[in-house]
Amino acid sequence: MLQKFGKRVMNNFGLKILAVLFAVVLWIVVVNIDDPSNSKPYTTSVSLENKSYITSMGKWADYLDGKNTITFSVYAKRSVHNTLTNANFTATADAQKIEYDEKTGTYRVPVVVTCNRNNSSINITSKDLYLDLELEDSASKQFPIKTNTTGTVASGCALGDVEITDANVMKVSGPASVVNQIDTVVATINVDGMSTDITDRVTPVFYDAQGEVVDTTKLTLSVSTVNISAQILNTKDVELEFLTTGTPADGYQAGNITYTPQKVRIKGEAAILNTINKITIPEEVLDITDATSNIEKTVDISTYLPSGTALVISSDSKIDVTVVVEAVKTKTLQIPVTNLQVIGLSSDEKVQYEEDNIALTVSGRSSVIDALDEKTISGSIDLTDLKLGAHNVLITFELDEDTVSYADTYAAVTIESASDTSASAESDNTDGELENTSTSKKVTDR
Template identity: 35%
Template sequence: MKKMLTNNIGLKLLAVFAASLLWLIVVNIDDPVITKTFTGIPVTIINDEAITENGKVYTILEGSDTVSYTVRGNRKVVDGLRNTDFVAVADMEELIFLDTVPITITPTKNADKIDSVSQTQTLKVSIEDADTKQFPVTVVTYGTPAEGYAVGETKASPNSIKITGPVSVVKKVSQVKVELDVSNMNGNMEVQLQPKLYDSDGENVDATRITFSNDGITVNMNMLRTKNVDLSFETEGTPEDGYEFVGISYEPTTVTIAGTRTALAEISTIDVPKEAVNIAGATGDIEVVVDIREYLPETVRLTDESYASVLVTVKIEKLTSKTLELPQTSIAILNLPEGLNMSYADTAPAKITVRGLGADMELLTIEQITAQLDLDNLAAGSHSLPLKIKVPEKYEVIGEAAMNIILSAPEEVPETTEEVQ
């Protein structure tokens, strides 16, 4: 029996087969074959020069730049895999009908232990003519610097940039900007910024499909100190006769300027020359807008350009007049010749016409007016003499007032009145 068992080849083969079968059953129970789905693996593009060298650009459509796939293999292998253990590649040289590119998914770990990876994914692209344009780079600042500081000069390097992309996108672009946040800044700075695209309406243009000639723009900015200074205006010319300059007002009355410490120390006011506000021949109020930037020293500037235009209002008022009667007893007599007496030819008071602003004229009284008659070097006889009249500075005497007098010796009795020729 023993000899039969040890020398029987058939039984030996049967035993091997049974053992193998048993091993497969055990393995399948302990480490079965499973499938597992992975999502969100990014697609790597290769050989895109196959498109770009022909003056074309492409855009990946419908979110097909990431893929999902299924992996089949033993549980112990598959459960240990991650997205990072696979690469998805789209070769633009394999572009096929309807602008699709096959995606090849390849494991980078345990490739020999994986039964299969699904390979049914495609990359969908849109192909369009390419265009290139060059634009100057504009630096735009936003935010508020620290108190007492203002943004000075800003420089972009490079100061122009080329953009390349689909014609449909490039034609929308009218300006390239870099935006610099200066909030609470109190010193010079250098920073690298990414350019942004804008259309003619100031709306942002999506730059996803655009290639820039430079990866970034270096912006250098220097900060200036600030100072509040008063404005000062004068007027040139004289209003029409019968009118008077009353006053001048303007808004704003102060502005904030920016400059170096040295430049600011030399400025206390901004004096606008009088020729900027001409009132010659004026018969009414005048309003004029003055751009004060013309009168700033070159070493400083306004921190807010909206205050550059100053509205200046000049008040011009028409003069009014009235006639007052000055009693003869209120007239001072000067230089009465020795040996002569003076008497008035009649009893009429002196009539004096005074002109001034309406409000001032209402306050004028006869007591504010002084008058004199100068009799120097006069001989006996009748004379008509002008009065020397004084009024307060805000009033003006219109015309002349004259008094008829008689100079005579004490014993003479005047009979007639004779005017001096």
């Protein structure tokens, strides 16, 4: 039986082999026609690993032209391609394998692409995949975070202290070309319309020396946001008072103290402001010892502000002060007795002056003395309890004793009875009438 089977197998053996081969080829053809294999491009981003290897050399790496993607070909059956997307591929580049391409003058790192699906059914045909990099020196600096505000606080209020309440220093690292552009780091808080203290969390902004914003996307920052607070205070307008020390030279006298502005606006807590009425600048600031001309000085009053207060307008701290110093001038004026008011004279008395004018000698600063008008200077005499007869009475003149000085001056007067004056007046009137009558007669006789 075996012999019969062997004969059957060997009978036309060559034809049978050809038939098998034909069947295999036919199967392959059918399969490929139904599910052909081909190459298809895919694109994915590259992850750069072990970047610390580059930074340890004092360098900073960035993707050349900002590109960190690669495109590669995958050979697989159509049915496999239908199940694949870009997301199925992962590309990594190990920075420790960085190399320099002399032909292109660039740095590059070999890229390894893997697939997380049907890995055995695909063939990544692209060879020599690289991630191109650009290298430059790295830098690291620290910057104090400055504060700034926008907006205007509510009426009657003023901005107090503005400060960073947590990290007030920013550490920056990255490419030297960017780090070296940074001049200041500023955190800004909006205080518009605020009447009470405010706190906010803000993102600091980086500026170069020209005030332009620096792009920080390539930088590594120690903090991304900071807490900033703004104190909102009450305000009050208060007067200034300047004192002087010393005495001008002989023959000279100090006068008024003039200054601008005369008031300043200060800010502080309401409880503190309520106790302040004026700001006094101590006398040692203005020394007029042996002065022969005006003392002019710019005084910074900021150091003399009451504790817990500050100026709303910082430029108001500089006050221009002038202490007037002039030569002393002495002058004798003739004051009409009609300028004197009589005090203490009873209704049945009258007073007669021996002279029509009173000689008054005054002294003071030249400008003050020259401005005096003897016709307008008034004074008074007090005759209270004085009896009839002649008296020398002290005159009180209405002069500013701070700017004009004068010696005791007396008026020689006679106090008479008013009735004597009436009788004398009647006698004088009678005589006058007779004289007028006589004259009239003379005129009439003509």
